[in-house]
Amino acid sequence: MTMLRARRLASAVVVASLAVGGLSACRSQPAVAVYIGNSAHITEQQVQRIWDETEDVLVKASNGRPVRMPIVRADIVGLLLTHELLERVAGERGVTVPGAMPYDEVAQQIGLPASAELTRVYTENALTRQYLLENAASGTAAQPSDADLRDVYQRFTDNEVEMPAYAQFAAGLEPAQKQELQSTFALRDDIKSVVEKLDVEVSPRYENLEVDLANYTDQNSGRSFALVSVPFGEPGAEPLVVDVA
Numbered sequence: 333m334t335m336l337r338a339r340r341l342a343s344a345v346v347v348a349s350l351a352v353g354g355l356s357a358c359r360s361q362p363a364v365a366v367y368i369g370n371s372a373h374i375t376e377q378q379v380q381r382i383w384d385e386t387e388d389v390l391v392k393a394s395n396g397r398p399v400r401m402p403i404v405r406a407d408i409v410g411l412l413l414t415h416e417l418l419e420r421v422a423g424e425r426g427v428t429v430p431g432a433m434p435y436d437e438v439a440q441q442i443g444l445p446a447s448a449e450l451t452r453v454y455t456e457n458a459l460t461r462q463y464l465l466e467n468a469a470s471g472t473a474a475q476p477s478d479a480d481l482r483d484v485y486q487r488f489t490d491n492e493v494e495m496p497a498y499a500q501f502a503a504g505l506e507p508a509q510k511q512e513l514q515s516t517f518a519l520r521d522d523i524k525s526v527v528e529k530l531d532v533e534v535s536p537r538y539e540n541l542e543v544d545l546a547n548y549t550d551q552n553s554g555r556s557f558a559l560v561s562v563p564f565g566e567p568g569a570e571p572l573v574v575d576v577a
Contacts, residue, residue: 435451532564
């Protein structure tokens, strides 16, 4: 089974160059979750190690009650892939993230030990993303394109968030909100460039995987969804890995 390259973003007007043709069978090893270049792979062993570590922590804290994992394996793959891509973009931009990370603070928020690998990856992703967005904000005065804003608006409506007409939405954005969005779009484009250069391929076991760069939580429903992301796989396809834990 061949691996799948990154798909185009949902909006037809957003330019994407991640979807390309067929792939050779040599990049379809079952032990690999994601291929990154010729050697930097995310393996199923890494995913399983984080899964087992997280499950062990929850079981020990459950006092014998049944445990339901708050994540699925695709979430772990997404976190690991995000970590790799953000580090690559930081290296290209010359952005240095401070060595001191707030692992303890994040651990309290997500309910895992500070020493857990999931805590480490989650924390480093958040800090690296923050520094990259600040770097982008200081380097450009560009405004978000109409196409990008329409894609964000469409994501709101697709998730049944009550919205005004598009023109009113776009006109109502504050300058700081536009700057934040544009910085996020710039980061998205840099990640897409890295994905293309490194020929990143995600296993079809993890269809619909997305690297989320900006999320929104609906206060009414509590549902969260991505406003800006780099998706992988084929639109509408079902994942081949289904977690039952």
